[in-house]
Amino acid sequence: MRSSERWREGWGTVRAGAEARPSDVGGGATSGDLSCGRCGRACRARELDRHLWCEACIAAARAQASGVGWKVGGVMAAVLAGWIYFAQRPSAMLIGGWIGAVLATFWLGSRAGRELCYGVLRFRHRPR
Numbered sequence: 001m002r003s004s005e006r007w008r009e010g011w012g013t014v015r016a017g018a019e020a021r022p023s024d025v026g027g028g029a030t031s032g033d034l035s036c037g038r039c040g041r042a043c044r045a046r047e048l049d050r051h052l053w054c055e056a057c058i059a060a061a062r063a064q065a066s067g068v069g070w071k072v073g074g075v076m077a078a079v080l081a082g083w084i085y086f087a088q089r090p091s092a093m094l095i096g097g098w099i100g101a102v103l104a105t106f107w108l109g110s111r112a113g114r115e116l117c118y119g120v121l122r123f124r125h126r127p128r
């Protein structure tokens with residue numbers, strides 16, 4: 001449950017940041033301001049999260065990670081379905097259970113893939 005908590009916390013950060021969008025980015029940047037660790041845009045410290053990303057980059061990374069996650073889940077479910085179909089040769093009595101296993105794999109795989117991809121994206125653009 002740790003990862004889903006972090007996920008919600010991140011969305012909250014995006015929403016809070018969107019409300020406080022500044023009008024003077026660029027012109028108002030001083031030496032005390034920070035730049036986003038991913039896109040390099042000058043931001044105030046309160047607009048960046050603890051990894052020094054602006055809200056636009058967080059949203060973009062989450063969208064990208066979500067897309068990758070569904071693909072990972074789809075591939076994992078397809079592999080499992082293939083294995084069940086060809087190796088297990090499911091009987092009609094057990095087919096519901098196998099379908100449930102494939103769906104569970106799709107769901108868990110997509111979540112795991114999303115979190116993993118998001119972690120990789122964050123790690124690659126970590127503050128230097």
Ligand SMILES: [Zn+2]
Nearest residue numbers: 036039054057
């Ligand atoms: Zn950014």
